[in-house]
Amino acid sequence: MYILSKQFALRIIKLYKFLTEEKNEHIMARQIYRSGTSIGANFAEGKFASSTADYLNKMRIALKEANETSYWLELLKEADYIKNKEFDSLSNDLKTIIGTTVNIINKIKENNNTIITQIESRE
Numbered sequence: 001m002y003i004l005s006k007q008f009a010l011r012i013i014k015l016y017k018f019l020t021e022e023k024n025e026h027i028m029a030r031q032i033y034r035s036g037t038s039i040g041a042n043f044a045e046g047k048f049a050s051s052t053a054d055y056l057n058k059m060r061i062a063l064k065e066a067n068e069t070s071y072w073l074e075l076l077k078e079a080d081y082i083k084n085k086e087f088d089s090l091s092n093d094l095k096t097i098i099g100t101t102v103n104i105i106n107k108i109k110e111n112n113n114t115i116i117t118q119i120e121s122r123e
Helices: 002-021 028-045 050-077 084-122
Strands: none
Touching: 002 028, 002 050, 002 084, 028 050, 050 084
């Protein structure tokens, strides 16, 4: 996920440059730049999380940032700042990131519940 989210962040940086230089759009450009690059930053932080809870928190933040990025992409498309082709491409990558992040979060929760159940059954 780190690599995919980093590649996505690079695409968002290019989108930011396009929006600010070609379309003279700065407000939504800054918003999508912030949320779109934050996804990968949270995955990077998660690599050295101090605990499972810390890692889970980073994944939840990455998921929230991905959802916000989806919102800004929709606005940019509906406001005619980006074409359907660009929207679809970025949106598909984002759906992959969101789906995989949800799976990671669910797997961590499932593993933690299994451990808790095992401990409780010993008592």
